Amino acid sequence: MVLFEKIEKGIRSNILKMEVADLNGKKIQDKVYNGMDKQSPIEFNGVNETELLYLNSLMDSPLLNPVVRVEDTVKEPPPSPSPVSSDNKDLLREVQIRCNRAYSRDARELADIINSVHFVSLLNTHDQIAQAHNKSDKHCNTPKLFPENMTGDTFRMVGVRKKPGEPLGLTVEVNENNNLVIARILEGGMIEKQGLLHVGDIIYEVNGVPVSSPEELQTEISKKKDHVTLKVGNALPSETHANIVDGTGQNGLTKKLTCYMRALFEYDPQEDTLLPCKEIGLPFERGDILQIVDQRDPNWWQAKKVGGDGTTGLIPSVELEERRKAFVAPEADFVHKISICGARISKKKKKINYQSKSSCDFDKAELLLYEEVTRMPPFKRKTLVLIGTQGVGRRTLKNRLINSDPEKFGAVIPYTTRPPKVLEENGQSYWFTDRETMEEDIKNAQFLEYGEYNGHLYGTHLNSIREVIKQGKMCVLDCSPMSLKILHNSSEFLPYVIFIAAPGMEQLKNLYDVGRSNTNLRHSSRNLAKT
Structure with missing residues (x-):
C-alpha cells in the first residue's frame, strides 16, 4: 500500500x-x-x-x-436554449378554437389542459422570460453607429445634371413623418431617363443644404444651373407598401396605361390653383390629341401632345375635372340656404324612374371632357352625317350631293304608320307599316330617330341605312344632333360628321329680305295672272 x-x-x-x-x-x-x-x-x-x-x-x-x-x-456547460417564440397568445387562441370545433376525446382533453389556470400561468411566465432573453441579446455593449430606424445603406448621394430652364420632372410631398418624399416622376423627364430616383425616396439635402418643404427644394435647385447633388434616403417599408397597393409606386401592381384622348376643353396650367407645380403642367386647346402615358394618379395624368415637342406634363383627370366643374362655392349655394317663411326644406330624395325617351335630357347634363381615340390607317367611311340647326339647309345639301353622283351617294327611305295615298307604292317614298310594329321596333332601339306628325309616326330605321351600305354607296343622313350619339359610338356605320354652322346675323337678315321679296313677287305675279 x-x-x-x-x-x-x-x-x-x-x-x-x-x-x-x-x-x-x-x-x-x-x-x-x-x-x-x-x-x-x-x-x-x-x-x-x-x-x-x-x-x-x-x-x-x-x-x-x-x-x-x-x-x-x-x-463546459451546454449553450442555453433560445426561445422559439416570445408571444404565444395567438397560438394558444388558435389551438383553443380548433379544439372547441373538434369532437374527439383527445381534443376535449387538450382543451381542458390549455384552458387551465396553471398552464396559462406557465405560458405567460415563459413569454416573459423569452422577452427578457431577446432583449438581453439585442442590447449589447457595442456603441450604436446608426439609429434604430436606419440601415447602413440608408443614404446615398445622387448627382443630377440639369438644363437651364428645364424642370427635373418630379413632384414631391411632405408625408406624415415630415419627410420630403418623391410623389411622382414624369415620363420622359431627366429624372426618369437617368433612373437614379424612384417614387417614395426621401430627399434630405440639396447641395449640402437640408430641405424639408417643396419650396425649399425648389429654391435650392434653382440656385444651381447645371448640376445638383441630392442626399436621398430609401423609401420606408410602410410607404413602399402603400405605393404598391394604390398603384403609385414605380413597381406598382397597376401598370401604365397608354392611350390617346381628344381634348374637348381648353386648359391653362398657369390658372390652375390645384396643380402642385405650374411648370410641369401641359397646356392644350380644344381638339388637341393627347397621348396619356400614365393614369396611376387618380387626379393628375401624365400626357404629351401628339405632334408636339414630346414634353410630358400633367393634365387633370376626368375625375378631378368633373369634381371641379360640379363644385359649388358655399356663398353661391342658394338651393340649400333658402327656406320659405322659416319652413324647413325636406332632405328627402325623390325617386324618379329613368325613361329612355328622356335620354336627351341626361345627355345635356353630361360633361364632355376627353374622348378616347385611336390611330388608324385611312379607311372608307360608310355614312355621311350632316348636322346643324333647323333651317340651315341640310336637306338641300343632301339632295344636291346625291344628285351630283347617284352611284356613290344614297339616301334612306323613311318608315311611317300613315296609310298610303293614291299612286303611292311601298318602298318608293316611304315604307308603310302598322303602328304596333313600329312602336315595338322603337322599344328595341331599331330606329335612329323618330317623331309624330298629324297622329302618324315617322322615323329612320337602321335597316334602311344598312341596305344603302350593302349597295356599295355612302349613306347621306341629315339627322338631328341628338341622334348622332348612336352613330358616333357605332363601329358598324363609321360616320363622317359635317357640322353646318348657321350664317351670321347680317347674312340671315339678307336671306330674310331676299326671301320676303321673292314671296311678295310671287304674290304679285299670281294677282296679275288672275286679272
Whole structure:
C-alpha cells in the first residue's frame, strides 16, 4: 500500500507538470496513452516501469471514462436554449378554437389542459422570460453607429445634371413623418431617363443644404444651373407598401396605361390653383390629341401632345375635372340656404324612374371632357352625317350631293304608320307599316330617330341605312344632333360628321329680305295672272 501510494503521488505530480493549455480530461487521457505507446513523447521524470504499469491499468479502468466525461460536462456547460417564440397568445387562441370545433376525446382533453389556470400561468411566465432573453441579446455593449430606424445603406448621394430652364420632372410631398418624399416622376423627364430616383425616396439635402418643404427644394435647385447633388434616403417599408397597393409606386401592381384622348376643353396650367407645380403642367386647346402615358394618379395624368415637342406634363383627370366643374362655392349655394317663411326644406330624395325617351335630357347634363381615340390607317367611311340647326339647309345639301353622283351617294327611305295615298307604292317614298310594329321596333332601339306628325309616326330605321351600305354607296343622313350619339359610338356605320354652322346675323337678315321679296313677287305675279 505504501508503494502504490508513492506511485500515485508521483503520477499526479508528473501529470500536473504537463504543458496543457486547456485542462480537458479527454485530452489528458489521450496524451497519456500516446506517451505510453510511443517512444517517450512525454518525459516522466523519476518514474520507473512499475509506475507506468500502474498508470496503464488506471487508464484502462472502466470507472475512469465516466468520471472524465462528467468533469468535462461540468467545466463546459451546454449553450442555453433560445426561445422559439416570445408571444404565444395567438397560438394558444388558435389551438383553443380548433379544439372547441373538434369532437374527439383527445381534443376535449387538450382543451381542458390549455384552458387551465396553471398552464396559462406557465405560458405567460415563459413569454416573459423569452422577452427578457431577446432583449438581453439585442442590447449589447457595442456603441450604436446608426439609429434604430436606419440601415447602413440608408443614404446615398445622387448627382443630377440639369438644363437651364428645364424642370427635373418630379413632384414631391411632405408625408406624415415630415419627410420630403418623391410623389411622382414624369415620363420622359431627366429624372426618369437617368433612373437614379424612384417614387417614395426621401430627399434630405440639396447641395449640402437640408430641405424639408417643396419650396425649399425648389429654391435650392434653382440656385444651381447645371448640376445638383441630392442626399436621398430609401423609401420606408410602410410607404413602399402603400405605393404598391394604390398603384403609385414605380413597381406598382397597376401598370401604365397608354392611350390617346381628344381634348374637348381648353386648359391653362398657369390658372390652375390645384396643380402642385405650374411648370410641369401641359397646356392644350380644344381638339388637341393627347397621348396619356400614365393614369396611376387618380387626379393628375401624365400626357404629351401628339405632334408636339414630346414634353410630358400633367393634365387633370376626368375625375378631378368633373369634381371641379360640379363644385359649388358655399356663398353661391342658394338651393340649400333658402327656406320659405322659416319652413324647413325636406332632405328627402325623390325617386324618379329613368325613361329612355328622356335620354336627351341626361345627355345635356353630361360633361364632355376627353374622348378616347385611336390611330388608324385611312379607311372608307360608310355614312355621311350632316348636322346643324333647323333651317340651315341640310336637306338641300343632301339632295344636291346625291344628285351630283347617284352611284356613290344614297339616301334612306323613311318608315311611317300613315296609310298610303293614291299612286303611292311601298318602298318608293316611304315604307308603310302598322303602328304596333313600329312602336315595338322603337322599344328595341331599331330606329335612329323618330317623331309624330298629324297622329302618324315617322322615323329612320337602321335597316334602311344598312341596305344603302350593302349597295356599295355612302349613306347621306341629315339627322338631328341628338341622334348622332348612336352613330358616333357605332363601329358598324363609321360616320363622317359635317357640322353646318348657321350664317351670321347680317347674312340671315339678307336671306330674310331676299326671301320676303321673292314671296311678295310671287304674290304679285299670281294677282296679275288672275286679272
